[in-house]
Amino acid sequence: RTRQAPPAPAAPAPAAARTSRPVRVADFIDHYRLMSADSDFRFSEEFEELKHVGREQPCSAADLPVNRPKNRFTNILPYDHSRYKLQPVDDEEGSDYINANYVPGHNSPREFIVTQGPLHCTRDDFWRMCWESGSRAIVMLTRCVEKGREKCDRYWPYDTRPVYYGDIAVTALNESRYPDWTVTELMLCRGAEQRVLKHFHFTTWPDFGVPDPPTTLARFVRAFRERCPADARPVVVHCSAGVGRSGTFITLDTALQQLAAHADCLDVFGMVHAMRRERVWMVQTEQQYICIHQCLVAVLEGQDLAAPP
Numbered sequence: 001r002t003r004q005a006p007p008a009p010a011a012p013a014p015a016a017a018r019t020s021r022p023v024r025v026a027d028f029i030d031h032y033r034l035m036s037a038d039s040d041f042r043f044s045e046e047f048e049e050l051k052h053v054g055r056e057q058p059c060s061a062a063d064l065p066v067n068r069p070k071n072r073f074t075n076i077l078p079y080d081h082s083r084y085k086l087q088p089v090d091d092e093e094g095s096d097y098i099n100a101n102y103v104p105g106h107n108s109p110r111e112f113i114v115t116q117g118p119l120h121c122t123r124d125d126f127w128r129m130c131w132e133s134g135s136r137a138i139v140m141l142t143r144c145v146e147k148g149r150e151k152c153d154r155y156w157p158y159d160t161r162p163v164y165y166g167d168i169a170v171t172a173l174n175e176s177r178y179p180d181w182t183v184t185e186l187m188l189c190r191g192a193e194q195r196v197l198k199h200f201h202f203t204t205w206p207d208f209g210v211p212d213p214p215t216t217l218a219r220f221v222r223a224f225r226e227r228c229p230a231d232a233r234p235v236v237v238h239c240s241a242g243v244g245r246s247g248t249f250i251t252l253d254t255a256l257q258q259l260a261a262h263a264d265c266l267d268v269f270g271m272v273h274a275m276r277r278e279r280v281w282m283v284q285t286e287q288q289y290i291c292i293h294q295c296l297v298a299v300l301e302g303q304d305l306a307a308p309p
């Protein structure tokens with residue numbers, strides 16, 4: 001019988017865009033050195049691959065005329081499929097809308113609700129979101145005013161007198177100030193129900209930039225997790241637009257929990273890719289992307305990153 005020639009190898013599939021780039025923990029420090037060589041050349045290439053992720057998805061609710069004034073930035077809009085929906089008020093059009101999306105973390109696909117810095121006209125909606133979601137923590141990563149520009153409304157009380165935001169009374173119970181952040185315990189009251197919610201405010205992170213030194217972010221994440229262990233309730237995270245600094249914080253929080261769980265690999269690219277499917281521009285700048293890696297290298301090198309007492 002004549003032998004048949006082996007089948008020709010299948011043509012290689014077109015290079016589908018990658019969704020993950022895992023790195024072995026044992027190789028991570030060397031990986032960082034390679035990526036940062038030649039003025040971060042490989043970091044630039046990798047970060048560029050994330051540019052269009054998620055951008056084809058609709059934002060129709062955000063575009064409704066009734067909702068447009070609720071957006072701090074016209075180009076930072078929540079995707080419909082992952083947006084947080086407030087409980088609608090009667091037949092009021094747009095009453096379920098807030099510029100916020102569910103974003104995955106280490107512990108669940110909806111671990112975080114990421115939102116813009118509240119506007120004066122949306123701060124009552126912000127508190128309604130915190131209440132209705134059952135959140136027990138807010139992470140704020142911007143100052144209210146930076147370089148003379150408003151980045152976020154002052155949406156919580158200045159002192160211990162209760163302030164009403166819609167039908168929710170917010171009272172500051174106590175405050176702990178540190179060089180780079182402030183932690184405030186807030187009491188929320190709605191009708192006969194009371195809840196305590198912790199407010200973690202990082203106060204030294206410049207917009208579009210990174211903390212100085214970058215490892216300050218790892219200390220903050222550690223301090224946050226010491227006082228807010230993961231549970232089933234979502235954490236509200238915001239900065240000014242709710243994309244750059246918020247995405248950077250969540251990525252590092254997720255990666256540090258993976259390290260603590262003795263993961264063999266870290267996939268920073270895959271984490272940012274997954275987040276950008278849920279909310280636009282999560283981790284906005286290349287320096288923020290590199291900052292995440294720098295914090296992970298510092299942890300792997302065993303640097304003392306203990307949070308202040």
Ligand SMILES: CCc1ccc(NS(=O)(=O)O)cc1
Nearest residue numbers: 073239240241242243244245
């Ligand atoms: C152009 C809109 C915009 C403003 C600010 C930011 N930075 S932030 O998401 O870290 O607050 C990101 C985007």
